Amino acid sequence: MRRSRSLFIGMVAALAAGVGAVAVAMPAFAAGPTATFVKVSDWGSGWEGRYTVTNGGSSVISSWVVAFDLPVGSRVGTFWDASMTSSGQRFSFVNRSWNGTLVPGASVSFGFNATGAGVPSNCVLNGVACGGGTTPTTPPTTPPTTPPTTPPPTTPPVTPPPTTSPPPNTGLPKHALIGYLHSSFANGSGYLRMADVPAEWDIINLAFGEPTSVTSGDIRFQLCPVAECPGVETEPQFTAAIRAKQQQGKKVLISIGGQNGQVQLTTTAARDRFVSSVSAIIDRYGLNGLDIDFEGHSLSLNTGDTDFRNPTTPVIVNLISAIRTLKARYGSGFVLTMAPETFFVQLGYQFYGSGPWGGQDPRAGSYLPVIHALRDDITVLHVQDYNSGPIMGLDNQYHTMGGADFHIAMTDMLLAGFPVAGNSANVFPGLREDQIAFGTPAGSSAGNGYVAPAGVQQAVTCLVRGTNCGGYAPRSGTNPNFRGLMTWSINWDRFYNWEFKNSHDPFLNSLP
Incomplete structure (x- = not known):
């Protein structure tokens, strides 16, 4: 591609945590793992959310699943740094292969975009309340909370004679x-x-x-x-x-x-x-x-x-x-x-x-x-x-x-x-x-x-x-x-x- 200017090198600055954000209150200290939600931005018809999973316990976590409800009319669109499944208004996010292990004191985040109003509720992390403690009164309706040991393939298998695998569902129009x-x-x-x-x-x-x-x-x-x-x-x-x-x-x-x-x-x-x-x-x-x-x-x-x-x-x-x-x-x-x-x-x-x-x-x-x-x-x-x-x-x-x-x-x-x-x-x-x-x-x-x-x-x-x-x-x-x-x-x-x-x-x- 052609452009008319000299090479411009810009430092990528991390987004300031909490700037313009709405946080869901969590206990200041909790024994064991926690998952903390922040609404990073809101543009009226939708918003961006981020969960931070922290291992506040004394043993290593090998995998994690965060599940929560969204109000009727709200849906998750794009997401990153986790895999997602849903059932009705219940959404479950499972770690990727590279961010599932957390040593004591370590944290990892994943994010998503959602339509509609409201914030997540009835959040559970690996089956217990996201703030630490007991499971919320509303029982989760999620898939099993243990992620599969072998993640599903990211591309369909190649079967001759096609020269490439069948097209994935990209969400793009045909043309x-x-x-x-x-x-x-x-x-x-x-x-x-x-x-x-x-x-x-x-x-x-x-x-x-x-x-x-x-x-x-x-x-x-x-x-x-x-x-x-x-x-x-x-x-x-x-x-x-x-x-x-x-x-x-x-x-x-x-x-x-x-x-x-x-x-x-x-x-x-x-x-x-x-x-x-x-x-x-x-x-x-x-x-x-x-x-x-x-x-x-x-x-x-x-x-x-x-x-x-x-x-x-x-x-x-x-x-x-x-x-x-x-x-x-x-x-x-x-x-x-x-x-x-x-x-x-x-x-x-x-x-x-x-x-x-x-x-x-x-x-x-x-x-x-x-x-x-x-x-x-x-x-x-x-x-x-x-x-x-x-x-x-x-x-x-x-x-x-x-x-x-x-x-x-x-x-x-x-x-x-x-x-x-x-x-x-x-x-x-x-x-x-x-x-x-x-x-x-x-x-x-x-x-x-x-x-x-x-x-x-x-x-x-x-x-x-x-x-x-x-x-x-x-x-x-x-x-x-x-x-x-x-x-x-x-x-x-x-x-x-x-x-x-x-x-x-x-x-x-x-x-x-």
Whole structure:
């Protein structure tokens, strides 16, 4: 993605505990474990809650379950740092695999968003009152209070012949509108507050989380400074607006990288710091997931790393490991998107890394091992069909930006699959239709390769219905579950009087 400013590094500050919060009173001292509730924020139609589980006893807790009632009309929406089940108005939260053990004196928190009014009542922790003492008079109607020893898989099992597992229930519409929001910087398109993002956008990628240094793995994100963005909202307003979007069924992700945010996870220490720092951002704002927008020299392949199915280059291996860890932490509802450039994906049809004899650009096709390893975890792959040179398609013809043909040929490669570096014995398998979208600039100032709405819709019609394809015959056939369209950016779309969303949202909604 393109942006017009120097690299801005912001320290991620923890939310001040109790600021603007409403706490449910608990005993000052209690023997044994306790679970304390705080209403972190309230925006009228909903609110964010947080429970802190503390081991006030003298022995180690190996697992915990917090269960409580909510008033009729209140429901839990998104949640994090725990797994949830419900029965009527009774909600039960079970620890994740990584935060269940608490030594004496230790604490851990989990959070959730809820609609409606009121606060939890009749809370129990591992079967006894959350404040310590005896079970409340209203008996809990919860599943067993001992969590399963083996957590359920976060992805369905892969069963040949499909190239990826069946799609999870992501809560997204069949055809989605995806856009980037300039949240941490300003450019010629102007700043746009989260609360002012129109309802048509189904996935909102916050641009950008950036590293403190190229190889640190330490990702930081903060809102655009007032001096740069005079209209910027406060962090509580920003967070409340995210919750409101989520209550509408929208997904809000942190996007890592961008043009200026080069990230190279060269060591396992950088990998682990990436996981912890990205988790901190996701938890801080209660986000739905992660977008990987590595550009420039973030990804490249070491000499001799020639098999996309078994990568050996540390920056590739560590990125795959980090994303898998994040996915495992947040569970099957975690939304993962990627926005690579064509150089890192489709160019792999001709060239992969430095090649068998060296001398090629080692970045060529370097996203392929990441995509392949995570194909059962990716929610949407939306390649940037812009800022690209000519790329050869499956018809062995070069395709150039600026019209429907480029979108059709580039997207068909991801749906049909292709031999890597021309090797028919080394084929990159296609992804599911619902995992594929493509990216296009919202206007001529947003990036090279702008295509007017009629051309974009011609491409989608070809991919979905197999008609109006021009001179290119898709190898993937028809793709009625094609996921949708991504644009750089929501800000630029506003600058161009919402041409992108006004044209494409009703079009996508009209598709089968």
